[in-house]
Amino acid sequence: MVLEADIKAQLNQYLELIENDIVLKVSTGSDDVSKEMLALVEELASMSSKISYEEAELERTPSFRVNRVGEDTGVTFAGIPLGHEFTSLVLALLQVSGRAPKVDQHVIDQVKNIQGDYHFESFISLSCHNCPDVVQALNMMSILNPRISHTMIDGAAYKEEVEAKNIMAVPTVHLNGEPFSSGRMTLEEILAQLGSAPDASEFEDKDPYDVLVVGGGPAGASAAIYAARKGIRTGIVAERFGGQVLDTMSIENFISVKQTEGPKLVASLEEHVKDYGIDVMNLQRASSLEKKDLFELELENGAVLKSKSVIISTGARWRNVNVPGEQELKNKGVAYCPHCDGPLFEGRDVAVIGGGNSGIEAAIDLAGIVKHVTVLEFLPELKADKVLQDRLNSLPNVTVLKNVQTKEITGTDNVNGITYVERDTEEEKHIELQGVFVQIGLVPNTEWLHDTVERTRIGEIVVDKKGSTNIPGLFAAGDCTDSPYNQIIISMGSGANASLGAFDYLIRN
């Protein structure tokens, strides 16, 4: 039996929702993964009279394809979709059987209207929490459009292929054999990259807003909901709805919810926002803001949106270490998400740059997977909490270098080492290793505002108790402000606060 009892019980409930017959075409050999895959397929077939399976010759062995009777959907799993991919398996079974995917009709139409032949391959790891979204979006596209196909490839089952293709970050997606994307992507983002995103003309006739929120993380979502609940015209422009929460694995400090996962919380935020008829303009990046009679927000696609008040909640992003090699070797050994990319460095030597909480958590996490971790901290002491430092010090395969400055990440095709300077002796040293995880904090996404609004030396927008900036009618909330602490619950609170501030401004003006 491949499936554990509790998983099997869950699956049983889902399989009852299957609408039409499904055929699993399976290509297996004599290796262990093949045996496990065949056992899984047999078990699935034994659980539902609507599922059958047959042996087939597929491009990769081991792999299996989820088909309708007499119709190839192109949805293939090269690897065993358990772990984080279990949901991808369940959704593939249900959607291939005829159940409609839970996305807006206009998105479904967009996928169906894609012309051309597209074969996607997604390289994933079963421990990657960013991978299922990509796998599920590509599967959905394959199911909806017969000219699209998708194969999920588990890097652990296809080590040689992953190495040959030089894949050092998951999820990595190839389209028709060429690199297409790396990192988490939603269906809408994939569509935008394929060139089917809305252009400026779709924004031309929009009436001015009462409140226009820029940024769709927890701060922006909360600000928009508070505004819309006042019955005023509200819009959100977001480069990527969900913000940092999309990259967060486990959340245990969102008060009243004991434990959740980032993408799950983002789905709830989206549902809540949509409940209020807020105009959500996702995958749109703001490029400048000007105050005339009304505020005028220009988007990168050239469209200009007008509003009586604006709340900026553009959050923050990973800080780069800005040394030679970092940009050139991104996804070729330079990584930012230990939860996602750690498994690709199994048995190798890696460095973590940064000795704060996130750096030390990353080092502890990686030490369980990789051969050796070197932590590089610029200051003479680590800044992480003592409990984390104690845990780190108890690990046999970690070296901590304090008071060192990273000079260069070296390598041509892939990372092969890191060069640093000991700050007290000024001696330059080099370590050979294959991966570098950069964990040196965050930088606010506010460069696009230039001098429009007062910002601190490090770019945070200066706000008062009501979330007001130095420009009347312009408010800000969340990680992009000079608030001392960056947390989901704090961002949501400050979004609500700024929104009430904006409403107050509107009724007085």
Ligand SMILES: Cc1cc2nc3c(=O)[nH]c(=O)nc-3n(C[C@H](O)[C@H](O)[C@H](O)COP(=O)(O)OP(=O)(O)OC[C@H]3O[C@@H](n4cnc5c(N)ncnc54)[C@H](O)[C@@H]3O)c2cc1C
């Ligand atoms: C790996 C990780 C783990 C974390 N874990 C936790 C945790 O367990 N608990 C906790 O409370 N906090 C956690 N945090 C912190 C928390 O996620 C942030 O404090 C919170 O998301 C900040 O919300 P925000 O809305 O201010 O910004 P963000 O979440 O950064 O959202 C910013 C939004 O603005 C958009 N945007 C940016 N620039 C533009 C532009 N020019 N135009 C349009 N839109 C733009 C982005 O696409 C996004 O939609 C974690 C953060 C990270 C990175």
